[in-house]
Amino acid sequence: MKSIGVGVIGTGYMGKAHSVALKAVGTVFETALKPVCEMICATSEAGAAEKAAAYGFKRSTADWRVLVADPAVEAVIIASPQRTHRDIALAAIAADKPVFCEKPLGETLQDSEVMTAAAEAAGVVNMVGFNYIRTPASQLARQIIEAGEIGRLVHVRAEHTEDFLADPETPANWRTREASSGALGDLSPHIINAVLRLIGPIESLVADIQTVHETRPGPDGPEKVENDDQGHFLCRFANGAMGSLTFSRVASGRKMGYAYEIYGTKGALRFDQEDQNALWLCDSDAAPGREGYRKILTGPEHPDYQAFCLGPGHGTGYNDQIIIEARDFLKAIETGRPRWPTFRDGCDVNRVVAAVARSNQTRNWVTVGDLHA
Amino acid sequence: MKSIGVGVIGTGYMGKAHSVALKAVGTVFETALKPVCEMICATSEAGAAEKAAAYGFKRSTADWRVLVADPAVEAVIIASPQRTHRDIALAAIAADKPVFCEKPLGETLQDSEVMTAAAEAAGVVNMVGFNYIRTPASQLARQIIEAGEIGRLVHVRAEHTEDFLADPETPANWRTREASSGALGDLSPHIINAVLRLIGPIESLVADIQTVHETRPGPDGPEKVENDDQGHFLCRFANGAMGSLTFSRVASGRKMGYAYEIYGTKGALRFDQEDQNALWLCDSDAAPGREGYRKILTGPEHPDYQAFCLGPGHGTGYNDQIIIEARDFLKAIETGRPRWPTFRDGCDVNRVVAAVARSNQTRNWVTVGDLHA
Amino acid sequence: MKSIGVGVIGTGYMGKAHSVALKAVGTVFETALKPVCEMICATSEAGAAEKAAAYGFKRSTADWRVLVADPAVEAVIIASPQRTHRDIALAAIAADKPVFCEKPLGETLQDSEVMTAAAEAAGVVNMVGFNYIRTPASQLARQIIEAGEIGRLVHVRAEHTEDFLADPETPANWRTREASSGALGDLSPHIINAVLRLIGPIESLVADIQTVHETRPGPDGPEKVENDDQGHFLCRFANGAMGSLTFSRVASGRKMGYAYEIYGTKGALRFDQEDQNALWLCDSDAAPGREGYRKILTGPEHPDYQAFCLGPGHGTGYNDQIIIEARDFLKAIETGRPRWPTFRDGCDVNRVVAAVARSNQTRNWVTVGDLHA
Amino acid sequence: MKSIGVGVIGTGYMGKAHSVALKAVGTVFETALKPVCEMICATSEAGAAEKAAAYGFKRSTADWRVLVADPAVEAVIIASPQRTHRDIALAAIAADKPVFCEKPLGETLQDSEVMTAAAEAAGVVNMVGFNYIRTPASQLARQIIEAGEIGRLVHVRAEHTEDFLADPETPANWRTREASSGALGDLSPHIINAVLRLIGPIESLVADIQTVHETRPGPDGPEKVENDDQGHFLCRFANGAMGSLTFSRVASGRKMGYAYEIYGTKGALRFDQEDQNALWLCDSDAAPGREGYRKILTGPEHPDYQAFCLGPGHGTGYNDQIIIEARDFLKAIETGRPRWPTFRDGCDVNRVVAAVARSNQTRNWVTVGDLHA
Structure with a gap:
């Protein structure tokens, strides 16, 4: 059994859903890799701290760059607005950290292609969040x-x-x-x-x-x-x-x-x-x-x-779909093998x-x- | 109360359905005009005679021209293959007899336009059989x-x-x-x-x-x-x-x-x-x-x-839709006013x-x- | 092909349904025995005459005894209120005419037993109207x-x-x-x-x-x-x-x-x-x-x-169930063999x-x- | 924000469901009281240890009395076979610890009455697990x-x-x-x-x-x-x-x-x-x-x-019902006010x-x- 620190960027609808999934996935699937809710990022320091307490994260920040750079954050989940996906994903990839990005991948097809190329070049585990197909x-x-x-x-x-x-x-x-x-x-x-x-x-x-x-x-x-x-x-x-x-x-x-x-x-x-x-x-x-x-x-x-x-x-139910995504993301990290859907699938x-x-x-x-x- | 002699051309799926409807419509809707099953037309004399007995028609023929021309046939229902619709309808219109034609109206758009123009020029009651919309x-x-x-x-x-x-x-x-x-x-x-x-x-x-x-x-x-x-x-x-x-x-x-x-x-x-x-x-x-x-x-x-x-x-059920059509056809004949859907609607x-x-x-x-x- | 004169007693909900069925059954099932709507009975002479015209019956009466006794009425359908079932059925049985009685058979279990015994003793074709089970x-x-x-x-x-x-x-x-x-x-x-x-x-x-x-x-x-x-x-x-x-x-x-x-x-x-x-x-x-x-x-x-x-x-649909009943009643008359459900079944x-x-x-x-x- | 140590007795179907719920409830409902998975009890030491690792509990035991007595266990969830409910519940009540018992409450009506009387006399928070009614x-x-x-x-x-x-x-x-x-x-x-x-x-x-x-x-x-x-x-x-x-x-x-x-x-x-x-x-x-x-x-x-x-x-989905139960149990503990359904409701x-x-x-x-x- 091993644990992995996870950072979540975004505290809205999907940020909460991923937080719930991180809490539950290790017990539901009895995963080898148990996620730890390490840090959460919101748009203000106060808001982030409040959500960290509410959702059960250790730490919080209003700067996603801090989260991505934090050594205890070993994997990144992007649940922030679509226009921010590209820059965050590229930073996580540059930091060699597995990255899960909510759908749709990039704001434009060009962004998605850039993100996909970067992830594949770096060999970093990458996934996109299409939850409904996982029922x-x-x-x-x-x-x-x-x-x-x-x-x-x-x-x-x-x-x-x-x-x-x-x-x-x-x-x-x-x-x-x-x-x-x-x-x-x-x-x-x-x-x-x-x-x-x-x-x-x-x-x-x-x-x-x-x-x-x-x-x-x-x-x-x-x-x-x-x-x-x-x-x-x-x-x-x-x-x-x-x-x-x-x-x-x-x-x-x-x-x-x-x-x-x-x-x-x-x-x-x-x-x-x-x-x-x-x-x-x-x-x-x-x-x-x-x-x-x-x-x-x-x-x-x-x-x-x-x-x-x-x-x-x-x-x-709905949250169970996100738990299945979390299991796949953990499994990809554990094995080093990508799990569908990758950035390339999101790009398609x-x-x-x-x-x-x-x-x-x-x-x-x-x-x-x-x-x- | 008045009766009207009806001729049905075709003894297949739709020919039978119209025969059933002619039998039932006067009782279901207690119509002013009571239809009489006057003559039925099949592709052979023997087959037509057999169907006349089975369906309860007075007479039968293997020649639709005979049926259209018969003086006791006061209205014509066309339930024969699509390629025959045009000629039969034009004959019935020429004979100044109300005509009901199964869908689709003509084999081609041109046929349909010709049929519609003829019916409207003659001022003959005309209808097309789109039964499902009548539930x-x-x-x-x-x-x-x-x-x-x-x-x-x-x-x-x-x-x-x-x-x-x-x-x-x-x-x-x-x-x-x-x-x-x-x-x-x-x-x-x-x-x-x-x-x-x-x-x-x-x-x-x-x-x-x-x-x-x-x-x-x-x-x-x-x-x-x-x-x-x-x-x-x-x-x-x-x-x-x-x-x-x-x-x-x-x-x-x-x-x-x-x-x-x-x-x-x-x-x-x-x-x-x-x-x-x-x-x-x-x-x-x-x-x-x-x-x-x-x-x-x-x-x-x-x-x-x-x-x-x-x-x-x-x-x-299914046959009841055809009974509603029959009621509308009888009502159009009785009042001289067309009822939807006319040939023009079929043409559309x-x-x-x-x-x-x-x-x-x-x-x-x-x-x-x-x-x- | 042979025809049989039928009398219907009652012009309400079920009287009309049976009238429609009598008109349609010969065409739907192409029966050997074709029913003729001979006489209909309502509670007043005027009402009966009106319904005869509306439903397409040859004659009408306000006295069910007249209907049962009429020589052209070869079979009787009882669609009148439940309290009248017993007397009408017994009269029809006495006249040796096939009888179809709407459900429930008798007003009391005793009535039903009397009706059943009479029908079986006379060897008259008898049926009860449970239409829903015939879909x-x-x-x-x-x-x-x-x-x-x-x-x-x-x-x-x-x-x-x-x-x-x-x-x-x-x-x-x-x-x-x-x-x-x-x-x-x-x-x-x-x-x-x-x-x-x-x-x-x-x-x-x-x-x-x-x-x-x-x-x-x-x-x-x-x-x-x-x-x-x-x-x-x-x-x-x-x-x-x-x-x-x-x-x-x-x-x-x-x-x-x-x-x-x-x-x-x-x-x-x-x-x-x-x-x-x-x-x-x-x-x-x-x-x-x-x-x-x-x-x-x-x-x-x-x-x-x-x-x-x-x-x-x-x-x-609903009326089709009644048409199936009519087919069974005609078949029982034609063959002399009872068809389910008989009075005995109604009694049960x-x-x-x-x-x-x-x-x-x-x-x-x-x-x-x-x-x- | 405060945490509370919870012990779960039973590692089968319902034991796992409650474990998942304890992990997720604090994030889903952002509860004031955050549960900690303190100890889990199975029928063997090895099995209990394995489940503790699989479900994410701190400690394990094969003796429910150890669990009930442990000072870090501040609330008890009974998800073991029905015949064990009475003794465990009475022990938890004696230890003045809030107790949640899976349905049906006691093996017999007598057991249920004893359990209810004890819980009410002690003034201990008590609940029964009827999850379906919580959708x-x-x-x-x-x-x-x-x-x-x-x-x-x-x-x-x-x-x-x-x-x-x-x-x-x-x-x-x-x-x-x-x-x-x-x-x-x-x-x-x-x-x-x-x-x-x-x-x-x-x-x-x-x-x-x-x-x-x-x-x-x-x-x-x-x-x-x-x-x-x-x-x-x-x-x-x-x-x-x-x-x-x-x-x-x-x-x-x-x-x-x-x-x-x-x-x-x-x-x-x-x-x-x-x-x-x-x-x-x-x-x-x-x-x-x-x-x-x-x-x-x-x-x-x-x-x-x-x-x-x-x-x-x-x-x-199913697990979400258990999360709602967990929320209610935590709320009852937090406020000291019983939440439906109590032992008395289970007894009914x-x-x-x-x-x-x-x-x-x-x-x-x-x-x-x-x-x-």
Whole structure:
């Protein structure tokens, strides 16, 4: 048994989630490497100290460079705003420290490529945070596909839709301003990552994007919304399958609409994150008159479930996905072998996002591989 | 009370469905005009006579011209193969007889335009058979949208997917040969009709179509499949909403995948024909913490339900949709006023289908209104 | 091909449903015996004449004795209030005419026993109307059980719940007065019939019944409710299985809550009439990690579906159940062989209902077979 | 901020779950009192040491008396077999240490009464582990009921059903021997606790219990099964509502069938632990034609959700329920005020369990309050 000091940059939504995961992962997975919550970084010294106490970290700082340089910090988790990812990651890589970066990797495809090149050149363990694809159900989906249980893939429909900006009266905020991503930059990466993982590389696509609510109430009257509310694209995968993907922050009633339907020549799969403990499988083994979609409840026989609970159907939740990420990050550090998804995988997602934006501008099909920063 | 003699051309799937509807409609809806099953037309005299006895028609013929010309046949229902629609419809119009034509209207956009022009010039009652949109649930969807209950429409996802050719080992048959339509011609019209009815006209679209199984077992070895298995398109509606539609005959596990999700600024709707007696509504009236999709079971307070049954949740089925069509056709004849969907509405569907084919060829966005035969 | 004149007594909910079924059944099932709507009986001459015109009957009467005696009426359908069932049925039997009686058979167990004895002594074709058990899905449930696909049965939970009297402000009406049945007499027979058909005879039971709303608004102030609103019972079946059944007219939100869950040693079944075109099957054939409930959509390979529609998942509805009943009644007449459920089967249901009432009074377990009028 | 040393007795399923919860609770809820994993107790020294390392405890022991007596252990969690609960709890109480005991409280009603009396006499903080009722969804159910949103309660149907012994070929094991509880003792307490919490006290009940598989494969041939496989009971609550409850370990296909349906005069609720992040609500506020069950996804506006995640629909899981328990235990210690459910609440559950056993023996209705050890 060995311990490793970890520093977390960011104390918001994801900073807290990673802190919880660091506390729990050693017990849930009984990992060889036990993480220690060494230092946390917020935007002010007082705020950082408060969060260190609240989350159970030994020390705190308002300067991420201090955290990255601290000798007791042996690994870095970046959960700060997207625009800061590049500089922090490059500093951690320069310091030869394993680095975990929240999605989306870089603010631009160029940033992501620079980060990826640096990490690979340095041989530093690197990972990106795509948590949703780590549920036991989505891992099971991948197993089923890889085992050929639904045959050759022919079509996927997928979406990441939420409704937090569905109401036109919701005031303008940081999310609706240029410095932030719209639905394309913020939400689509999760589901693009999912289809890349489950189906394979995307060759080409054609997209359409829209700002549904062009203005929102601002402090001084109507304020222009500076990024997109929704969009969708058609694509062709390298393996010949067709895809249709949607992303939205104005999909009324959708709270966690990370969902996919995958059709193959021998069966089909359906999943919706709003019921994350079930995977629907239609296979071709059923007797005549007995065919249909079967609701498989996740349980100990499915990937990574048993560490959480011995009872099938008892269920895992959002934070458990982050605990699985933490286990993989620790395992990569322990073994020195990268674990999916690496910066390169994150970069692949950014490339598809860039292709979507390009296609929306050109109103044409775009070959994804042609896109480089 | 008055009776009207009806002739049905075609004794297959839809010919039988219309025969059942003619028998039941007068009692279900207690219509003023009671239809009489006067004559039925099949491809052989013997077959026609057999079906007349089986379905309860007075007379039979193997020549549709005889049926159209018969003085006791006062209205004509065309349920024969698509390539025959044009000639029969033109003859019925020339004979000044009300005509109901199964979908899709004409084999080509040009045929449909000719049929529409003829019917309108003659002032003959004309209708097209889009039965699925007539369920109480889908009629309720339209009421909800028109009443503004879900606000301004922003996105629709819709599909008509089935799996009757999902298995690559299913032999080649008439459906896979050039004379027949693929999924685009056969299945997409239903769901295109639905979105035109629920959302409004489509302005432009970009499409992708695929023949998934390029050959199938034929009588003399592998036989080339001559039409498409699946496809999808993105579109913009005249009212600004975005749409994403899919059609497939290879969607494993989908039996009657006529489904839509419609998002508005104040709520959303979901429907799946596989559970045709439920409409899911998310509205914005719920108290905080009480929001969600509500499963509305169709009942007597919803359009056209009460004639079938006084109990909510007791449910209507496939044939009941055809009975509703029959009621509308009789009502149009009785009043001399056309009832939706007329040939013109069927023609609008054909135009979108043609635009999808065009976009697939040109690999570009297509403006639907530009398409004419 | 032969025709048979049918008389229908009653023009309410069920009278209309049977009229629709008589019109459609010959075409749907292409029966050898084609029914003719000969005469209909209502409570007034004018009302009967109006309904004859509306429903398409040749003649009408306000006197059921006239109908039963009419030589052109060759078979009788009783869809009048329960208290009239006995006398009409006995008259039809005396006239040696096949008789179909709506459920519940007699007003009391004694009436039912008298009716059954008379019908059997006369050798007249006799049937009772339990329509819900005739859906393709519930017929499939029986096939699955009989084939042993879910093994030896160990537990069933079932209910017939609706909410038409859930609101305490709903005024008193004929349903809440002594002359009528409460939930026990009105609703429980359907689901008792279902479990007798699917599981087998009930040996013993213990019950509890309640009038939830003791008074309701009446014309002159609060009026006492004279029958029960809800109840439930535990039972043991002859085959050793345990059962738990509920009936209610005050189950808020339940519209057609005719539902069952049946557990066996090798699998389980679930059904809910509110989604009548699906049967959920959990079998033990699934590979490890692939177990779960499968949603089977009814289709042409399931009992009685194909006559309605060739497409799976297209769905049947309430009236289609009545058409299946009509087919069975015609078949019984044609062949002279009784078809389930006969008066004897209806009597068995009455006996369980009587046992429930007895157990509620005595507050003890009751042996069903001990009950006789 | 203050820390408190905690000792955990038991290293199985629940021992691990509590260990994970102790690690995470301080960060998830940012509690004032931060627990320290001080000592863990297993059945052997080696096993205990191994688990201490695996779960991250400072020290270990094979003697629970050592743990209870250790001065650094300031609170005790009992997650050992049921037969040990009494002695450990009495020792902890004698040592004046807060004690949390897994359900069911005592092996017999008498044990539970002794434990309760001791804890109350000593004024020691005491709690019982009924985790399922702590999901945000079930807490929300209670809020809705208490606010009167579904009116006066009239009926509840509830179950705790699983299928781990459904297969008759599953060999005999500790669960099927006399020393252990059957489905009544093991599974029913969870759902009895739920209805006591949601509906209120049970006044009387009538029950039926069954051992479905009387023998199972044993090491030396068929071995007698010494406890029950399934059972159910009808009951009346003090507030007049009726209840029907089922418990089973042989319910094929049910993995975590902790489920309830609660009907009131103004609405209804439905919940199934297999989809623990949703609560179905039917309220009476819907406009005519818009009524139905609404699927509410749990989110930050619901009890205890926000500490886990800021996004609605993102979901909590099994371990999160244990974390909520840990928070409540810490809060009770911090404030000196008991938090539901105390030993007294656990004792109430035992009393109902005893009444079920009694009614099964006597074949009569039993008044719950009459039962005392």
